[in-house]
Amino acid sequence: MRTFLFLSILALLHAYVAARLGSFLERRFLAWLIVGTSFLLLVGSQFAYRHFGFEPDAYGLQYVSFLAYFLAGVLATLICVFLPLDILYLIGSGLRRVFGISNTERWVSLFWTVRLTLVGLAFFGALVGLVTVLVGPKVKQVRVVHAGLPADLEGFRIVQITDLHVGPTVVRQDVQRVVDLVNEQAPDLIAFTGDLADGFVGQLARHTEPLSGLRAKYGIYAVTGNHEYYWGAPEWIARMEAFGMKVLNDAHAVIAVGSAKLLIGGVPDTQADRFLPEHVSDPVKSIADAPAGVGFKLLLAHRPSSVFRAAEAGYDLQLSGHTHGGQFIPWSFFVPFAHPYTRGLSQHGSLQIYVSTGTQYWGPPNRLGIPGEITVLTLSARPE
Known part of the structure; x- marks a missing residue:
């Protein structure tokens, strides 16, 4: 029906x-x-x-x-x-x-x-x-200023990729180009914020395989977007983990950078529980039992709408995708009516949120006025 x-x-x-x-x-x-x-x-x-x-x-x-x-x-x-x-x-x-x-x-x-x-x-x-x-996605440099950032996190580089949508028109060579561009940035940490593919794992195994070549000093962390659930989320999560990604499902990890601690939290897509009841997106739960003395708290959440609970949870920065920034003019003018934040860096109370326009595209191969991006976010305690 x-x-x-x-x-x-x-x-x-x-x-x-x-x-x-x-x-x-x-x-x-x-x-x-x-x-x-x-x-x-x-x-x-x-x-x-x-x-x-x-x-x-x-x-x-x-x-x-x-x-x-x-x-x-x-x-x-x-x-x-x-x-x-x-x-x-x-x-x-x-x-x-x-x-x-x-x-x-x-x-x-x-x-x-x-x-x-x-x-x-x-x-x-x-x-x-x-x-x-x-032409492909561009590399976009973003400086994230956070007062009180520990000295050992000064200049820490997070590379965000999101909304790859490997599938009918985004294939292996497109994925390889993204991997090469990401690795050229020498990231400290890679953050993937969902919508890996539009297809089944077996169907796209060869086309997603280049993702196993991603490299980052402190690891690769990921969350699911809505599209994983259309094509078998458990299989895609297993595939992502096989690539070396740590998939965070209302969970967090803490890494030591010198004497500083960086917390990376992650939540599944806000509509995930419609497909898998146990996948309830909850930023507050994701940070439960976090250790004391964490110098910076980063949340990976596919949709910008997670920002409200993320602020309640006490995160410092949220990275999201999903909106594609509208993907192309004139649809980019309508996206702000559907999402609290649509692209770029914004302040939400004490929390900052960065919404990527997406690394690839979904549906029409059209990026008029809204190019795809690979985002390099550099943490700093000092304004430029």
Whole structure:
């Protein structure tokens, strides 16, 4: 039933864009052919991927999926173009009737010019976003200032990766590129904040294998995101641990850095208990029985919404992902309505939270205005 509802909504969205694009271009058959093909490619490729368990690059599936998701991204942008224009057109038509204003040729021409410009920008933006994806994630340097930071933690470097989404279009070479970039940063600690994959462990074993090459002086710590639970969380947790990651499930670890102690806590995704009842996300529980004398408390939590309980628990810094910063314009403008923090470093009471835009992408290969990132967070007691 849920699948039927999803497919129905997806089909209606495609039909809406086809109708509006056909009306606009005055080539209705061509518009319906292109959009209909896009719909069939998307549904067909993902059905084959999920239900037959094909690897992403089997039978050229990766390229079909890439094209399907690219077109889906264009469609998502066109929805953001057509809906506001249709609403404005309806409002304008109503006002003209109320005030008896004729539908002049000048206004009709202006409306179509605006529409043409926005549709052109939608396609151009999708291409720019695609190029940003192909270039790959950038390394972003972030200085985290914490008054009273122990001297032995001054300059401590945490490299955060998140939202890799290895799957239909993110494959082995993309993962290897991330691993190489992370290791080049010579991290003291690596933090992975969830959404490793979109696929089953056996399906993606070869494509996730490069993660075993990650190296950090004080270890690699990880938590689950929501997507692990869609594809078998216990198997993915075991896989992450096989890579050398310590997966924290409402738990913490304490490491000694010189004479200082650094606590790393972690919680599962806030919706994890819908799939595994024992995976209840609780930042307060994660820090229970922590030893005295800890100089800095770091929480790994996939969703920024964990920040409220993290502040109650007394953490100093929370690292999160999940939002992708909206992933691409114009959707980046809507994300702040759904999450308390969407990207970058923010202050929440005495707690700081850093939300990554994600290392890779999910769905459409589009990063217009919101590039992916590998984040190097450097701890310091001194403002710049």
